[in-house]
Amino acid sequence: MTESPVGAGYARTRDIIVTVVLLLALTALLVIVLVQAWPPAPGVAPDGGTEPPARATTVELFGWSPTLSRETSLFVVVMTAGALGAVVHVLRSFYWYVGNRALRRSWLMMYLLLPFVGALLGLIVYLVLRGGLTSPTGGASDVNPYGIAAIAALVGLFSRETSEKLRSVFGTLLAQAPAGRDQVLAPRITAVEPAGGPVGTVVALHGTGLGSATAVRFGAAQSRITDAADTLVRTAVPPGATTGPPVVITPAGPVTAPAVFTVD
Template identity: 55%
Template structure:
């Protein structure tokens, strides 16, 4: 290395104390989200339909009256967080076992369950919006199905974001100018040039 050039910083490995605190936080999050998932689980839908009503349930230290729709949101968010925690816990024990866990990754590991929960809610709203399915009311929804999808979304959040990006790039890409359809710009016709596409 030439004199005067800054030396690259060595990655700071996590200390044993960092590992213990991180694992404790992740286990508390796992127990909390698992408890919320079980306590918010919606009851079976009423066969004769009827007006929706809010049932009082206990969720940790909170006793709200929640509609079935609201309980489904809680189930989806907690399942997405649990799915992300499965991925995070597997990654943590592999890197701790290889003694390669870096201190700079701790923030990512702590925030990943919240990302999984938020992404699961986005995908759930996308599906409930009828863009890809014809889901009707909350009474027609199988909570086991949405919980499974939410957990997988949380577990594979990076792949989910990549897939959503690909879907929306396809849906929202503006059409190319087409003179046959009257979309061409006014002016003399231009001949194609071998330059790169500006898109």
């Protein structure tokens, strides 16, 4: 399959600044929404007992004052927490790639869309938990907002792992879908950066289908992968490495780079 040249270049300073501003603005917005939509806690009755939480509450969002039922508030909290978890993942990955001067423009769209993926995954997991782990006679007042917010945030933070777990679980229950051209890409290496260096040099191998890579060989020496994505594998040149094309080890088999890496 021919690799698209769209977004293949490195991100420019302007791209990085715009992305940072958008991510910080989104983070601030999500925090405000989470705080405003948080369901009220149960009150204290005059006799010292606990009153049930209010069924509805009015929130203030930039001049908009909607009244949300407790059930609606829980939905908003779950989606917001899932998006915040995804933002944490995005910011961590973003500063790592920017700091190593390896951020490509094709990743920027993923960074901007990942919070929405985290929000939707958090909502899906919440629906699964509410449908299977709570009493059918229970209501929204029985749900601990701290617990579901924490779960949703972790789902957003580990959105890829959550998707893979859901796929593995339901893959055993449902019929396997036939593999399409956009589902399975044979592992392939298209570039090696840099072209050479001493032991300890951080090497980036670009390509497709590399997300499941487990190790990289430089001659007879094998190194541990420090970062793996579908289009990028990063590792360090191990002691004992020799000059030659690096070989990425994947479950589908070894993949040899088209270029030689020179060990100084």
